[in-house]
Amino acid sequence: MSNHSNRAARRSAAKQHRVAISGYRARAGRTLITYLVDVDDLPPAPLLRAAGEFWLDGLARASPQRRCIVCDMPFADRRDVGGVLLSHPARAARLASVSGVCHACFAGDLAAIERAVEKLLGQIVIGGVLESMHIEW
Numbered sequence: 001m002s003n004h005s006n007r008a009a010r011r012s013a014a015k016q017h018r019v020a021i022s023g024y025r026a027r028a029g030r031t032l033i034t035y036l037v038d039v040d041d042l043p044p045a046p047l048l049r050a051a052g053e054f055w056l057d058g059l060a061r062a063s064p065q066r067r068c069i070v071c072d073m074p075f076a077d078r079r080d081v082g083g084v085l086l087s088h089p090a091r092a093a094r095l096a097s098v099s100g101v102c103h104a105c106f107a108g109d110l111a112a113i114e115r116a117v118e119k120l121l122g123q124i125v126i127g128g129v130l131e132s133m134h135i136e137w
């Protein structure tokens with residue numbers, strides 16, 4: 001397989017992830033919209049793109065060192081990141097949170113990523129569940 005088709009396959013997998021993990025809704029009604037995207041395919045929305053780029057640019061200087069939310073691997077810099085998880089409140093989307101997934105986990109088991117995302121987001125909005133939402137850009 002050529003590099004080009006490897007990349008195309010990886011992008012296709014990323015798009016499936018993006019559709020599968022795009023909403024996190026708590027029973028209390030507080031909702032986060034989440035995006036799990038390829039590190040090279042940040043959403044065009046200015047808030048999300050800026051938050052993602054700021055987070056990626058700061059990885060090399062981050063203290064404590066930031067880690068993959070699935071396997072806990074430390075990120076030396078943006079080259080270690082395969083996917084980026086961006087979240088913002090469904091209402092008043094002026095703030096966004098950013099987390100990273102390493103290349104191996106991003107290419108791996110979606111269920112493992114979903115468990116890690118629910119654990120992470122459960123610290124912000126308690127009792128929520130992930131649900132699929134179609135958000136296109």
Ligand SMILES: [Zn+2]
Binds near residue numbers: 072101103
């Ligand atoms: Zn990982």
